[in-house]
Structure formats: structure tokens, C-alpha cells
Amino acid sequence: MPEKNIDLHGSAPDKHKFALLLIDVINDFDFPEADQLLKYARPMARNLLRLKRRAQKAGVPVVYVNDNFGRWKSDFRRTVEHCSQHGRGREVVELLRPEENDYFVLKPKHSGFFSTTLETLLRYLETQGLILTGIAGNFCVLFTANDAYMRDFNLFVPSDCTVSNTRRKNDSALALMRKFLKADTRPSARISLGVTQKKSQQPRKCRR
Amino acid sequence: MPEKNIDLHGSAPDKHKFALLLIDVINDFDFPEADQLLKYARPMARNLLRLKRRAQKAGVPVVYVNDNFGRWKSDFRRTVEHCSQHGRGREVVELLRPEENDYFVLKPKHSGFFSTTLETLLRYLETQGLILTGIAGNFCVLFTANDAYMRDFNLFVPSDCTVSNTRRKNDSALALMRKFLKADTRPSARISLGVTQKKSQQPRKCRR
Amino acid sequence: MPEKNIDLHGSAPDKHKFALLLIDVINDFDFPEADQLLKYARPMARNLLRLKRRAQKAGVPVVYVNDNFGRWKSDFRRTVEHCSQHGRGREVVELLRPEENDYFVLKPKHSGFFSTTLETLLRYLETQGLILTGIAGNFCVLFTANDAYMRDFNLFVPSDCTVSNTRRKNDSALALMRKFLKADTRPSARISLGVTQKKSQQPRKCRR
Amino acid sequence: MPEKNIDLHGSAPDKHKFALLLIDVINDFDFPEADQLLKYARPMARNLLRLKRRAQKAGVPVVYVNDNFGRWKSDFRRTVEHCSQHGRGREVVELLRPEENDYFVLKPKHSGFFSTTLETLLRYLETQGLILTGIAGNFCVLFTANDAYMRDFNLFVPSDCTVSNTRRKNDSALALMRKFLKADTRPSARISLGVTQKKSQQPRKCRR
Numbered sequence: 001m002p003e004k005n006i007d008l009h010g011s012a013p014d015k016h017k018f019a020l021l022l023i024d025v026i027n028d029f030d031f032p033e034a035d036q037l038l039k040y041a042r043p044m045a046r047n048l049l050r051l052k053r054r055a056q057k058a059g060v061p062v063v064y065v066n067d068n069f070g071r072w073k074s075d076f077r078r079t080v081e082h083c084s085q086h087g088r089g090r091e092v093v094e095l096l097r098p099e100e101n102d103y104f105v106l107k108p109k110h111s112g113f114f115s116t117t118l119e120t121l122l123r124y125l126e127t128q129g130l131i132l133t134g135i136a137g138n139f140c141v142l143f144t145a146n147d148a149y150m151r152d153f154n155l156f157v158p159s160d161c162t163v164s165n166t167r168r169k170n171d172s173a174l175a176l177m178r179k180f181l182k183a184d185t186r187p188s189a190r191i192s193l194g195v196t197q198k199k200s201q202q203p204r205k206c207r208r
Numbered sequence: 209m210p211e212k213n214i215d216l217h218g219s220a221p222d223k224h225k226f227a228l229l230l231i232d233v234i235n236d237f238d239f240p241e242a243d244q245l246l247k248y249a250r251p252m253a254r255n256l257l258r259l260k261r262r263a264q265k266a267g268v269p270v271v272y273v274n275d276n277f278g279r280w281k282s283d284f285r286r287t288v289e290h291c292s293q294h295g296r297g298r299e300v301v302e303l304l305r306p307e308e309n310d311y312f313v314l315k316p317k318h319s320g321f322f323s324t325t326l327e328t329l330l331r332y333l334e335t336q337g338l339i340l341t342g343i344a345g346n347f348c349v350l351f352t353a354n355d356a357y358m359r360d361f362n363l364f365v366p367s368d369c370t371v372s373n374t375r376r377k378n379d380s381a382l383a384l385m386r387k388f389l390k391a392d393t394r395p396s397a398r399i400s401l402g403v404t405q406k407k408s409q410q411p412r413k414c415r416r
Numbered sequence: 417m418p419e420k421n422i423d424l425h426g427s428a429p430d431k432h433k434f435a436l437l438l439i440d441v442i443n444d445f446d447f448p449e450a451d452q453l454l455k456y457a458r459p460m461a462r463n464l465l466r467l468k469r470r471a472q473k474a475g476v477p478v479v480y481v482n483d484n485f486g487r488w489k490s491d492f493r494r495t496v497e498h499c500s501q502h503g504r505g506r507e508v509v510e511l512l513r514p515e516e517n518d519y520f521v522l523k524p525k526h527s528g529f530f531s532t533t534l535e536t537l538l539r540y541l542e543t544q545g546l547i548l549t550g551i552a553g554n555f556c557v558l559f560t561a562n563d564a565y566m567r568d569f570n571l572f573v574p575s576d577c578t579v580s581n582t583r584r585k586n587d588s589a590l591a592l593m594r595k596f597l598k599a600d601t602r603p604s605a606r607i608s609l610g611v612t613q614k615k616s617q618q619p620r621k622c623r624r
Numbered sequence: 625m626p627e628k629n630i631d632l633h634g635s636a637p638d639k640h641k642f643a644l645l646l647i648d649v650i651n652d653f654d655f656p657e658a659d660q661l662l663k664y665a666r667p668m669a670r671n672l673l674r675l676k677r678r679a680q681k682a683g684v685p686v687v688y689v690n691d692n693f694g695r696w697k698s699d700f701r702r703t704v705e706h707c708s709q710h711g712r713g714r715e716v717v718e719l720l721r722p723e724e725n726d727y728f729v730l731k732p733k734h735s736g737f738f739s740t741t742l743e744t745l746l747r748y749l750e751t752q753g754l755i756l757t758g759i760a761g762n763f764c765v766l767f768t769a770n771d772a773y774m775r776d777f778n779l780f781v782p783s784d785c786t787v788s789n790t791r792r793k794n795d796s797a798l799a800l801m802r803k804f805l806k807a808d809t810r811p812s813a814r815i816s817l818g819v820t821q822k823k824s825q826q827p828r829k830c831r832r
Contacts, residue, residue: 075285150733
């Protein structure tokens with residue numbers, strides 16, 4: 001139905017030069033190295049929540065890009081309920097539970113861009129810079145970063161908002177993204193969303 | 209998380225040479241020509257339900273490919289509730305309400321293949337022939353058919369399972385798909401899902 | 417090699433709000449209805465050449481989007497030679513022979529966007545409006561127009577610069593694109609490339 | 625023109641379970657670390673040529689996947705001429721010069737799959753296993769491998785047929801592909817193309 005599609009995201013577009021992606025944070029942590037990873041995931045979740053709150057204040061769209069755990073028949077909210085009640089990482093999921101105004105994109109594979117609507121959504125949001133966070137830094141975050149780089153987004157991968165099975169693996173993934181993808185990996189607290197905040201004090205074109 | 213992705217659709221894959229797509233049948237019918245279209249949509253919905261029941265018996269995967277009405281923040285089940293309770297087409301939506309075992313794919317634009325996971329899903333289902341149904345025959349069904357044809361699927365567009373604003377427009381879209389996309393447009397009752405039925409009389413699910 | 421890719425199209429980018437696409441005009445016309453089509457294709461080629469000259473003057477990038485005739489092993493210039501010497505449409509091919517500054521994109525299927533580099537190229541050219549021309553109006557031009565519309569390009573399909581097997585089929589394709597894709601189908605002579613022309617009177621190339 | 629597209633690659637399809645990709649070997653080596661890389665590239669080129677000869681004998685399609693160096697206006701053969709005559713790596717280019725029966729795919733970015741026809745070509749060739757070779761192992765080869773893995777190809781990245789700026793970087797890229805992409809990185813001489821050879825002794829369906 002064409003008219004509906006003129007504005008992809010309904011009556012409340014959230015145009016902003018940044019978007020914050022939370023990758024695979026809604027997770028049942030039902031895989032071999034989960035305990036190892038969870039040790040890092042809990043403090044990471046607190047950093048990420050702080051960053052999310054700052055993004056919300058600055059009008060930066062928040063997008064959950066999540067594995068659907070192979071269930072194209074269920075929906076994402078059901079997955080959230082399941083993971084927040086029964087998963088080994090329920091504290092993490094509880095902290096980062098999606099809220100009313102968050103976007104979500106289900107991905108069938110490792111990269112958030114592969115066979116999903118992410119690229120179209122980001123184009124409508126007029127995103128130029130992507131802040132990539134989540135699990136695992138050396139896998140789905142890295143795959144998504146590769147694809148984002150090929151699509152000419154500026155990349156931020158705050159070092160305190162991704163985790164991998166080991167600290168060393170995470171550091172090495174961050175180094176790789178810094179070097180090859182020109183990613184900025186400064187800690188989240190040092191990312192300035194301010195320029196945009198200023199802009200949004202003027203009568204913004206596209207508010208929620 | 210890689211291991212999860214080995215089998216894209218979880219513990220109960222539904223491999224079959226056919227897949228049945230229901231396009232934009234979950235619809236609030238909130239557009240100018242809706243009344244006109246609904247006149248045809250109600251009898252169509254009954255035909256389509258019969259076809260869906262036959263598909264389920266034959267083990268043919270049923271995939272809802274639906275506009276998300278611009279709301280990447282809500283989920284599909286919520287859209288279903290909304291449309292089945294408040295929309296002008298609630299009878300249609302009620303008849304065709306998705307069930308536990310149905311797949312669904314949200315599309316941001318006209319074609320079900322554009323910026324969605326549909327192609328990946330169909331590849332995992334090992335689909336060769338697509339049965340396209342739904343609303344509107346001369347628009348989203350046609351766009352999806354074009355894209356399916358380029359991807360070398362065999363096309364069936366049963367003439368009694370799509371509707372457009374006018375009968376004439378629907379017929380002309382069907383003629384177009386017959387001619388250019390080599391689509392088979394025989395009425396749904398005459399589509400044989402039989403060969404596959406035999407296969408699925410063995411203890412169904414996931415074989416091959 | 418990354419640095420090379422910062423600017424996709426070398427040292428002489430041609431940013432412009434328009435791009436002119438010539439679809440399948442390099443053609444051996446080796447198919448059943450070719451004679452019928454060639455009757456219309458010859459006068460069309462003269463109109464299209466005039467439009468191309470105007471585009472060149474206005475700094476509008478000219479992009480050949482062409483079937484490779486199943487030969488991923490040969491190159492486009494060889495195809496041009498073949499078609500301009502031996503094909504039944506050699507007059508057409510001769511008139512519209514690609515020149516040094518023209519871009520070209522080989523397509524494996526009907527739509528110029530399917531499995532090609534066209535979308536990336538147009539993004540680098542900063543194209544907003546596409547002028548679609550070529551052969552056949554009711555097939556490859558139509559398929560390309562559908563895909564362009566889904567990607568939010570403004571469409572121009574000048575009625576005197578596309579042909580189909582019959583005049584009636586071409587008219588009906590034009591009507592379809594006007595209605596569903598909001599295409600502007602005015603004759604080529606009435607398309608104003610003027611605003612841009614002003615810009616390009618400054619020492620052309622790469623600005624904005 | 626539809627009929628042409630039934631068989632994407634003309635009258636001489638080369639169906640095989642493997643395909644050999646040569647990534648960015650046609651290269652002007654006009655970048656800062658070229659000298660360093662060329663030290664490794666020359667012996668690599670000899671290994672790769674041997675592998676190519678074996679592939680040709682076994683009926684494995686050979687596909688050049690190459691940066692077009694930002695020139696969408698020139699063609700690949702011209703690039704080959706340029707690089708084989710003037711580039712600092714002309715020995716490499718001369719050894720690996722594409723031949724009449726080789727396929728080629730021009731890529732605008734790092735991954736051979738991004739915005740190219742590669743995926744469609746491989747589907748028509750019925751490729752299941754990809755042998756990735758070329759330059760640079762830790763960049764374009766790695767990006768292409770990531771994308772191939774998401775598309776469920778089995779990967780072979782023979783350790784003696786890729787090079788990076790330093791040996792250490794190449795080893796680390798190979799380790800990464802082994803671990804995350806389940807790539808087989810045994811040296812080229814130990815890759816068996818034999819099974820397929822047997823198959824092709826039967827009256828093959830699709831020969832050249």
C-alpha cells in the first residue's frame with residue numbers, strides 16, 4: 001500500500017545523524033562459553049544502559065538488532081520475555097529490555113545488514129554515524145561493523161559496550177575495527193552526542 | 209551466535225518445494241479505495257483460508273509477508289490485534305489470522321523481497337515454487353512476483369486469491385504476470401499440492 | 417584496497433541530481449519480435465541521442481545499464497562491437513554507442529538493480545531523479561522502474577525514449593508507471609535539465 | 625530480454641561444486657605498502673597459477689573478482705592491460721592474466737559480494753564450496769570470506785595463495801577465518817578437486 005510507505009516509520013520519524021545499535025543483547029546465553037561471557041556482560045550492560053539513556057535524551061534512535069534464535073514464527077517481544085525470565089543472562093536482558101520507543105530489527109545471520117531491513121531503516125533515519133554495541137564483539141558486532149563500513153557509515157564501537165568470550169579476543173576485535181574500519185573505540189562516556197543535542201534544541205524538523 | 213544459525217528456523221524446519229505467501233492480508237484497510245476493495249476481499253479471504261488449510265495439510269510452509277504500516281517499533285501480533293478489532297476489514301483479518309506455525313516477514317516497501325529476510329527464509333525452506341496471494345493484486349503482489357521471478361522461483365498466483373480495487377485491474381495484473389512472469393494463475397482449487405502430500409505422509413517435519 | 421574506494425568513481429566524479437539510464441540499447445535484437453520492435457526503436461534512438469547530448473551538456477551522468485547477453489566472460493565493449501556490426505539493430509547501436517565518459521553497469525536479469533552495482537553507483541553520484549529510457553518499455557524498463565521506485569528515486573520515463581513490441585503495450589506500461597510509480601512520462605524535449613545546467617556552467621566536475 | 629536470462633551464462637554453463645575466486649590480483653600496486661606486499665605476492669602468484677591450472681583441468685569455474693579502481697567507465701580488459709604493462713606488480717599480473725574462459729566480476733568495495741553480481745553467478749554455477757585466493761588476505765579476501773560464510777558456502781582459503789602486508793597479518797587473518805568461518809586453510813597442493821573430476825567423467829550435463 002504505497003501511501004503508507006512515503007514515511008517508512010510512521011508519524012514519528014526520528015532523524016538524527018547518529019543511531020545506537022544494540023546487537024544480540026536479548027540473548028538466552030544458551031551456548032558453551034556463556035558463563036565466561038556473562039562475567040563481562042553484566043558490567044557491560046550497565047555501561048550500555050547509561051549510553052542508551054544519554055542517546056534517548058539526545059534524540060538518537062535506539063535500534064535493537066537481534067538474532068531471532070531461529071524462530072521466524074515467534075515475535076521479538078515473546079523472545080524478550082523468554083530471555084528475561086528463563087535465560088542465564090536474565091539480569092542483562094532485564095537491564096536492557098527494549099522500551100516503547102525503541103526500534104527493532106531481527107537478523108537471520110551474523111551481520112545486522114544481511115537479509116534485514118536495517119539499511120532501509122537507517123536511510124530513513126538519515127543516520128551517518130553508527131554506534132555499535134553488544135555481543136559478541138568479535139563476531140556479530142564485527143560482522144555488522146564490516147557491513148556498515150562498506151556502506152560508508154562512520155563507526156563508533158565504544159570499548160566498554162561490547163564483550164567477547166575473553167578480554168583478549170574483545171581487544172583484538174576492537175583493534176581490528178580501529179585499524180581496518182576506521183572505527184572510533186573510545187569508551188562510551190567520552191562519545192559526545194552533544195553537537196546533535198544542540199541542533200535538537202532548535203525547533204527540530206522531525207521529532208517524536 | 210553461529211551455531212544457532214546452522215538451521216535458520218529452529219527445531220522444526222518445514223522444507224517443501226512450495227511455499228504459500230499471504231501478502232498484506234493483515235491490513236487496517238485505512239485508505240481511500242478500501243470499501244471498493246473490501247467487496248472483493250471478503251470472498252477472497254474464504255478462498256484463501258481453504259487454500260491455507262490445504263497447504264497446512266500438505267506440509268507447505270505458510271508465510272505472512274506484511275506491511276508493518278510504518279511502525280518498526282511495534283510487533284506483528286500487536287498489528288494483528290489492532291486490525292482484527294478496529295479495522296474496516298476485521299472480518300478478513302479474523303479469517304486469516306496467523307496461527308502458531310505460520311512464518312511472518314515484515315516488509316518496509318511494496319515487494320516482499322526488498323530489504324527483508326524473505327529470500328533467506330525461502331532458501332532455507334528449499335522453496336522452488338511460490339504461491340502468491342493477497343492484497344493488492346496489481347501492486348504489492350505484482351511487485352513481489354516481479355522480484356520472485358528474477359530470483360527464478362516458479363510462480364502460482366491463483367486468480368481467486370488476490371484482489372485489487374477493481375476486477376478489471378486485478379485481471380490485467382494477472383494477465384501481466386501470466387505473460388511476463390510465466391505465472392500459473394489457475395484458481396486455487398485446481399492447484400495440486402499432491403506430490404508433496406505423499407512425501408509428507410511419512411512422519412513429517414524436517415526431512416530431506 | 418580501501419583508499420581507492422573513498423571515491424567510488426575515480427578522479428572525476430559527476431555528482432548531479434539526475435542520472436540518465438539507457439537500458440538494453442546495446443542489443444543484438446536476436447529475438448522473435450525484434451523486427452516489430454525495431455520499427456519503433458530507430459526513431460526512438462534519435463530522440464534518445466538528442467536527450468543524451470543535452471544530458472552531457474548539463475553534466476548529467478549517462479549510465480548504460482545493459483544485459484550482458486549471458487556472457488560474463490566477455491566485456492561490454494566487445495558486446496558493443498558485436499552488436500554494432502552484426503546485429504539487426506546496428507543502426508540503433510551505432511547511434512547510441514557508449515562514449516568515453518559514459519558509465520556502464522552489466523545486469524544479469526531484468527531489473528538494473530538486481531545483483532548489480534547500480535544502487536551503489538547512483539548513491540555516489542548523489543542521484544535523486546532517474547531518467548529511464550530504452551528497451552523494452554514494458555519489460556526491463558518497467559522492472560528497473562519498479563525497483564527504482566522502491567528505492568525512493570523520482571522517476572522520469574520520457575514517452576518518446578522507450579519502446580515495446582507494440583505501441584499499445586508501450587503506452588500501457590507508461591500508464592502503469594505514471595499511476596503506480598508516480599513517474600513523469602512527458603516527452604524528452606520537455607524535461608528540463610536547466611536548474612542543473614546553471615550549476616554546471618561553473619567550471620564543472622565534482623562540486624557541491 | 626527474458627529468454628536470454630533463462631541461462632545466465634549463455635550456452636556454456638560450467639556447473640561445478642567448487643569455484644575458484646581470484647580477488648584483486650589484477651592490481652596496479654599503487655599504494656604505500658605495495659613493495660612489502662609484492663615480496664610475498666610474486667611467489668604466491670606462482671602457487672595460484674598452479675592451482676588455477678588444476679581448477680581448469682577439473683572443470684572448476686575460475687572467477688576474477690576485482691576492484692575496478694574507481695573507474696566504472698573503463699572496462700576490465702583495459703585495466704588488465706594497464707596493470708600488466710605499467711604497474712609495479714606487472715610480473716604478478718602477467719602470470720595471472722585472465723584467459724578467454726575465465727569469468728570476471730567487478731566489485732566497487734571490499735567484499736566481492738557487495739553490490740555485485742557474484743552471488744547470482746555462483747548460484748547459476750551451483751557452487752557449494754568457494755576457494756578464495758588473492759590480495760590482501762586480511763582485507764578484501766577476509767571481507768569476501770565473511771560474506772561467503774553468511775551465504776552458507778563452504779570455504780577454502782589455501783594459505784599459500786593469499787598475501788597481506790606482513791606474514792604475521794596474513795597468518796592472523798587465516799586463523800580468524802579458520803576459527804570463525806570454519807575455513808579450510810590447507811595449502812593449495814593439498815586441496816583435492818578430484819571427487820568432482822570423477823563426476824565430470826560421466827556425460828556431464830553442462831559442459832563448455
